[in-house]
Amino acid sequence: MSKHAALTLFPIRELVQRTGVNASTLRAWENRHGLLRPHRAESGHRLYGQDEVLRVRRVQELVAQGLNMSEIAGLLATDAPSGPPAAPVQTPPRAGAGEEFIAWQGYLEETLRALEDFSSERLDALYNEACAVYPIDLLTRRLLIPVLERLGERWDSRPSGIAEEHFFSAWLRNKLGARLHHTSGLPKGRPLILACLPGESHEIGLLLFALGALHRGYRLVYLGANVPIRQLADVAIRSFAAGIVLAGREPPDAERVLADLAWLAAEVRVPVCVGSHFSVRERDALLRDKLVLLGDDIVLGLDLLEARIAKTARNPARAA
Template identity: 35%
Template sequence: MEPRMRIGELSRRTGVSPELLRAWEQRYGLLRPERSQGGFRLYSEADEGRVRRTTALISRGVSAAEAARQAATAGGSTPAPGRPDRPVVEVLAGELTQSMDRFDAVGANAVLDQLFGTVSVDYAIRHVLIPYLHELGDRWADGTVSVAQEHFASHLIRGRLLGLAGDWGARNQATSVLACLPGETHDLGLVMLGLLMTRRGWRVTFLGADTPLDRLAEPVPGLHPSLVVLGTYDARLFRSHRDAVARLATETRVAVAGPLDEREVATTGAELLIDDIAEAAERLRVDD
């Protein structure tokens, strides 16, 4: 008998969100699940193959409806499980870089529309946006892109991700507050961390860049968060607010995100998150 999988496993294998998989099943009949004795939908490797063919066609400019139609009727072997078809991500990542370098907001948003319509938000952040931003930072450092290009790309991506944040996981039970320390204006990394956290069971209250400590203190008693994440890229800023961080750490769990010294952070009673945003979110996963 052919192996079957739940929708979460199908999503993990293909990089397509469960919500989008359900939409493709309902709108286009792309998936043909069976029901378990408990009533759960169970999907086959043939379903996985049709999803992979659909995402590959979408990456070449075919509409979702036409891609699903072609994938549903096409034969051929099922691609190996693991990650989505590599050309999909590679093509979109390349087009994103080209659009950003040209200050082409329409083109960049079109690429992001296609990206988020093809793979999950989680996969897009991990495998496209984080690598792109790292490369952008390296290119800025060596002078191959301008400050204007770096700002344009960062602000455009930040706006799109905030649009995806929605209710910041309002239906989740575990509560967290995310904020940059006073004087820290770069919050894009914290936005990405918060989005990944919502997909791992957290309800996020996002306060953003340059958060005054008195404002940070206001919501914490009312929310009773399980976790407060403070972000900064500047070790001097952290040192200037060390005492306030230590006071906060006596009230709740505090984690600090940024390129800081782990021992120095530990003296406040806070913990330093790993530099890898995706891995940090995974380690903060709320236990089921």
């Protein structure tokens, strides 16, 4: 490193000041994802320059567009410097279970406070920071689902409880819309159809499932709340779908819903999957009619969906 170059370098605390990204996130971007390549002082401390400032800002832009860290690393790989790689960095030991629990509790409480204040800006900042450090499945399980549970527990005990739940739904819908827009030109195979059962107006769980599916590389046809089941057969044909996912808690006419689901499963040649509380309550009837049960655990449901679609792809003759 030249003497002039050394004079233009600065420690991580100044990179934090220039970019607004905290030091732990910057270290995670470097150690886990290889997004930063700091120089090393003789003392071993990291030193950064204007190139790192621009790179961090680019990462922030891509995170705001809904990309995950693996996608960002792939996009930035072509911009990597051609010189020799930086000296290897020892990844710090993982935080203990107690420390990790405290960190997630902090995210949860801050997210709930942002919802109470109806601040989409703070929600965005918390979500983007967590996405920069943790994979989306872990983020969903440890933050987004607990937020949803807390909203469900307190919606009737707070003066603005219903409004907070609707605000969270709208914010998730915007996140999904931004992600769908970003991936619209990136075909990755046949899409999934996602819809709420007839009479179901609460779509937060389905929105979380949709975001998880997008981060796993699926294309989506997202239809939202209160969708007539029998219309999905035509949607599946026209969109050349790989599968159909429906979710709901307690539809007003469960008997009619079960009959329509049985009809749909017999009509289409792709997996018809049912998630959320309805799939648990009506388990026996749904299994009898050859529906795929995803349960009410979003991350596990995504795993089950992937396994079923892979099985169908290997043996399409038995898809129905």
